[in-house]
Amino acid sequence: ALVALIPLVKARTLALFAQAPFAPPWLIGAALEALNSHRWQVLQAADPNRLPVCGGTMADADTFCTSERQVVTLLRKASAPLALPQLSAELAAGHRRGGFGGPRTEVIDDYSAMHQRFTPGALRLTATIVYDPKAAGADPSGNGLIDDHQEAWMIPCELFREIIDRWRAVEPRCHLFADVDQPAAGCPGIRANGDLTGGESEKMTTHPLAFWIFELGTTYAQDRDETCRTVTAPHP
Secondary structure: HHHHHHHHHHHHHHHHHHHOOOOOOHHHHHHHHHHHHHHHHHHHOOOOOOOOOOOOOOOOHHHHHHHHHHHHHHHOOOOOOOOHHHHHHHHHHHHHHHHOOOOOOOOOOOOOOOHEOOOOHHHHHHHHHOOOOOOOOOOOOOOOOOOOHHHOOEEEEEEHHHHHHHHHHHOOOOOOOOOOEEEEOOOOOHHHOOOOOHHHHHHEEEOHHHHHHHHHHHHHHHHHHHHHHHHOOOOO
16 A cells, blocks of 8 residues: 555655746656656546546545646646647747648658657647646557547646637637537648648648547547536636
């Protein structure tokens, strides 16, 4: 039992120091990795049909949700290795140049490498924040995809809101997920290979942001988001 507590103690200790005003990026990254390791440990031990829901009453959710909140707190720090303020800056830059990056059209050798999956820009940074172990850590399998509900549960509830709010601050027409009332809801500004000329690339704007970030794992991610919204205020 004491051995099982080591990841939690390590995560809490690192997170405490990482939340200091002048914590260096390497310390914040180490804290995020430790917090994500602890959260994954909790999810692996949980009943797949009763995964922790932050804001709910499940006993298993106590330490999991504390770690989840700490992950989002650290991601909001400008000095984090993959910071949410950095995403806002990248979105603003993309808005000025007319595009937010997009999927590469060439053959991908390593699907887990975001620089191979996406051209530089806000889309690539968003996906990296979701998957990287020094950010939200939603890819414990390391294959660049959400493979099941347990991996989807690594996405902090508040991160869904953070992502779409920051995208909509510069592109109000952007949708995170498709809606039954708006099946063609997309996210303008996403282009294949960063193409800004329109044409075939324009068709990509008919897909929501989640289509590009999660691809085959979109259903799992949407289930996670919907579960989050049962215990938190819904986002648009």
